[in-house]
Amino acid sequence: MTGIEYDDFLDRAYEPAATELVCTFRIEPAEGMTIEAAASRVASESSNGTWATLHVDESELTHLGAVACEIDESENEITVAYPTDLFEAGSMPQILSCIAGNIMGMKAVESIRLEDCDWPESIVSGFPGPQFGTGVAREKLDAGDRPILATVPKPKVGLSTAAHARVGEEAWRGGVDLLKDDENLTDQDFNPFEDRLAESLAARDRVEEDVGERKDYLVNVTGETTEMLDRVDLVAEHGGGFVMVDVITCGWAAVQSVRERCEDHGLAIHAHRAMHAAFDRLDHHGVSMRVLAQIARLCGVDHIHTGTAGLGKLANEDTPGINDWLHGDCHGLKPVLPVASGGLHPGVVDQLIDALGTDICIQAGGGIHGHPDGTHAGAKALRQSVDASLDGVSLDEYAQEHAELATALEKWGSE
Ligand code: CAP
Ligand code: MG
Incomplete structure (x- = not known):
């Protein structure tokens, strides 16, 4: 058995792969919370974590956790990398339920703004884009x-x-x-x-x-x-x-x-x-x-x-x-x-x-x-x-x- 806890979603040394969806958020951590703790909670709640420690059989566990990697304390900006297997191809509502869903109201942050996304080809190819x-x-x-x-x-x-x-x-x-x-x-x-x-x-x-x-x-x-x-x-x-x-x-x-x-x-x-x-x-x-x-x-x-x-x-x-x-x-x-x-x-x-x-x-x-x-x-x-x-x-x-x-x-x- 392995645990999934909020802290499992932070790795400041992590380099996002070109295949991942990389999102930049501006966050104001809740009072008493470090930006690292808040960033980890954002990555967790927007991918496959929750507030409680989960005990999951390794054989059942697909690796869908997002990683909070870069943190710019001076701008309160964090970068979160999402594995694309987390997403249903061609479904904008599903993507937004992850990257702009529950996290918008979580108590771990005083405020949070999704500023920018770097969309990988594997996600983009699920969408038609403009006809003209x-x-x-x-x-x-x-x-x-x-x-x-x-x-x-x-x-x-x-x-x-x-x-x-x-x-x-x-x-x-x-x-x-x-x-x-x-x-x-x-x-x-x-x-x-x-x-x-x-x-x-x-x-x-x-x-x-x-x-x-x-x-x-x-x-x-x-x-x-x-x-x-x-x-x-x-x-x-x-x-x-x-x-x-x-x-x-x-x-x-x-x-x-x-x-x-x-x-x-x-x-x-x-x-x-x-x-x-x-x-x-x-x-x-x-x-x-x-x-x-x-x-x-x-x-x-x-x-x-x-x-x-x-x-x-x-x-x-x-x-x-x-x-x-x-x-x-x-x-x-x-x-x-x-x-x-x-x-x-x-x-x-x-x-x-x-x-x-x-x-x-x-x-x-x-x-x-x-x-x-x-x-x-x-x-x-x-x-x-x-x-x-x-x-x-x-x-x-x-x-x-x-x-x-x-x-x-x-x-x-x-x-
Ligand atoms: C402009 C307009 C547009 C807004 C949309 C209006 O009228 O028709 O809807 O400009 O704003 O209802 O206000 P005017 P935006 O030319 O008479 O101002 O482009 O910022 O979304
Ligand atoms: Mg108008």
């Missing part, structure tokens, strides 16, 4: 090398179907590529899902015909999982190219199901992250946006909101670091297009592109529809701000020849 990723700019749209532009009608909810489609049509004609639903617009009586889908795509077809640029619609299919899959089918039937999903509120298992169904139809997935701040807003507890974005990429979304590098209205994390990860190599998965959104307007686009580059989607609601001359002018102003930035011309100078941009800068400023 950053390629949507050219495969589904005519954005070429510029940022994709999207807009969400405001008010968020309450517009009738006809008004919603009209706003979309004006924005498309003004130069945005994508119309997007807001996160809390799904299938309400004032604007039913299928009517909205049909009318918006009919408007899209008219605009495409007139302006000669491909446009598309990020229709929010979020709902109960089977309902959501039916909505994905409807999007394909009506000729849409994308769906939008509130990935945090509907859950990763549902996202995995949607990804599979979208593959049947060749639809891309736009991931909205409403509720992410419940996990990532506190810098000492929860799950970082970086890890949420990693999970989203594994599960296979093509776009995900990652913030505005501090230029918008919402509290953001380290957007550039997250975006670099989404664009970088991950065992052959396609890169994901980061979406900057929340309080953006034409006057910040040059700084946004400086901070985040051009392989992004810029999404503006109020910053288009709040334009003094309306949605069409607002969309033109946003597109002009992108053109100016890519031409290396200052926004103020470009505005001298572009009236819509001039009005937007007058209203919102250019810094």
